[in-house]
Amino acid sequence: MFQNKQQGQFNKDDKGLDYYLELTKDFKSCFDDFVVQDVDGFNVIDESKACPVGYKARSGEFLIQSLSRQGVKEIVYVQPRRGFAGISLSYLCKKYNMDLTLVMPSSKQISDHQALCIELGAKPLFVRIAAMPNANRLAKMYADKTGAFFVPLGLNHEFVIAAGVRITHDYFKDKEQPKRMWTVISTGVLTRSLQIALPKTEFLAVAVSRNIQHGELGRAKFYSYHKPFDSVADNVPDGFDCENSYDSKGWDYMNRYGEKGDWFFNVAGESEKPTIDKNLIYSYRDWNDLKDFDKYGI
Numbered sequence: 001m002f003q004n005k006q007q008g009q010f011n012k013d014d015k016g017l018d019y020y021l022e023l024t025k026d027f028k029s030c031f032d033d034f035v036v037q038d039v040d041g042f043n044v045i046d047e048s049k050a051c052p053v054g055y056k057a058r059s060g061e062f063l064i065q066s067l068s069r070q071g072v073k074e075i076v077y078v079q080p081r082r083g084f085a086g087i088s089l090s091y092l093c094k095k096y097n098m099d100l101t102l103v104m105p106s107s108k109q110i111s112d113h114q115a116l117c118i119e120l121g122a123k124p125l126f127v128r129i130a131a132m133p134n135a136n137r138l139a140k141m142y143a144d145k146t147g148a149f150f151v152p153l154g155l156n157h158e159f160v161i162a163a164g165v166r167i168t169h170d171y172f173k174d175k176e177q178p179k180r181m182w183t184v185i186s187t188g189v190l191t192r193s194l195q196i197a198l199p200k201t202e203f204l205a206v207a208v209s210r211n212i213q214h215g216e217l218g219r220a221k222f223y224s225y226h227k228p229f230d231s232v233a234d235n236v237p238d239g240f241d242c243e244n245s246y247d248s249k250g251w252d253y254m255n256r257y258g259e260k261g262d263w264f265f266n267v268a269g270e271s272e273k274p275t276i277d278k279n280l281i282y283s284y285r286d287w288n289d290l291k292d293f294d295k296y297g298i
Contacts, residue, residue: 002207004222005214012215013161013192017169020196023159024166027062030095034171039239041260043178048241048269055164055190055267056088060155062163064092067149074099074148078135079122081111082230082245084268085155090120101148103139105129106285115274118281125292128285138293145296154187164193177201181263184208184225184250188216190267195219204258206250223257225249241269 035049047055067075075093079086079102086102093100100121104114106128118124125142129135136153143150151157172178177200183191185205195203195218203220205212209229212222227233233248235255242248247266254264285291290298 001226001228002209002224003211004207004217004224006212006217006222007214009219010215011192011195011218013158014196014218017165017196017199020162020165021169023162024062027065027163027166029058029061029163029167031058031061034167037240039237039264040255042254042258043261043263044240045263045265046240047265047267051268053087053091053268053271054084055265056085056155057091058167059160059164059189059193060085060088060092062166063151063155063157063159064089064096064098066159068096068098072098072149074101074146075151076101076103076139076143076146076148077151078103078132078139078153079114079117080132081105081107082113084113084243084271085153086117086122087113087120087271088155089151090117090122094121099123099148101125101142103127103135103142104283105132105135106283108284110278110281110283112274112278113271114283115276115278115281116271119274119276124281124283126283126285127290127292128287138290138298141298142293142296145298154189156187156189160189161193161196164190165197168194168197172198178263179261180204180259181265182206182250182254182258183220183265184247184267185212185217185220186210188212188218190265191220192216192218194265201263204254206253208246208249223253225253240266242266243268243270 205220
């Protein structure tokens with residue numbers, strides 16, 4: 001279903017382990033260490049236990065800390081109907097006293113993930129789009145007009161890669177590196193970070209939401225999940241909490257094609273349900289209706 005356009009084993013973010021360790025030498029995370037548990041003979045790094053809103057908050061913290069110290073007051077990001085990056089940014093911006101603006105695809109009713117972002121303090125800007133690049137273009141224009149800092153889809157930023165490398169390296173530096181590790185892959189930020197931190201580990205990545213472009217896969221072996229992004233995996237775990245249309249698809253394929261003793265990276269548990277009334281947020285927009293952006297001169 002999803003195509004792999006990777007050529008060879010190129011990791012577009014691999015500037016060397018030492019580069020990222022030097023970059024993050026003063027980074028202090030507010031989150032606890034990874035929690036690892038044995039589930040049916042597999043080793044699971046379970047971020048549902050250690051990180052309140054998932055791995056994206058853990059790896060995104062170094063970027064938000066750095067921007068806060070530089071005096072940046074506002075972040076802008078494109079939040080799809082489903083995804084933990086916007087939730088993580090909402091959590092981090094609230095913690096570090098920064099504003100967050102989220103460009104969201106128009107719909108008749110916002111999703112639970114989008115509602116949770118708003119509940120955590122994010123300002124939504126709605127637009128009807130045919131593809132995510134159009135929303136990213138508007139988000140960049142908003143950043144140019146307002147002085148906000150634009151964060152690419154999936155938190156695909158050098159400082160996010162760096163934090164992931166640092167955290168993973170520090171956790172495993174006095175331990176045996178995993179032989180094989182499975183993750184799901186969308187933008188590939190997670191697997192590329194892990195590959196830099198764990199050079200002796202074999203990686204396997206299950207695509208769940210988009211085609212994989214050159215440089216995004218690195219040296220991971222590619223699998224394409226056989227169901228659409230919004231679908232639930234055929235085999236969902238009962239030994240830990242995860243997003244059953246996302247991480248559970250990697251869990252399913254590891255159980256089919258992996259080996260006992262393999263490692264699995266669970267990036268988040270199911271998100272908490274928003275308490276706000278979603279019907280009170282008018283999110284529908286017609287084609288070419290940019291009224292949410294008019295006052296910013298866009």
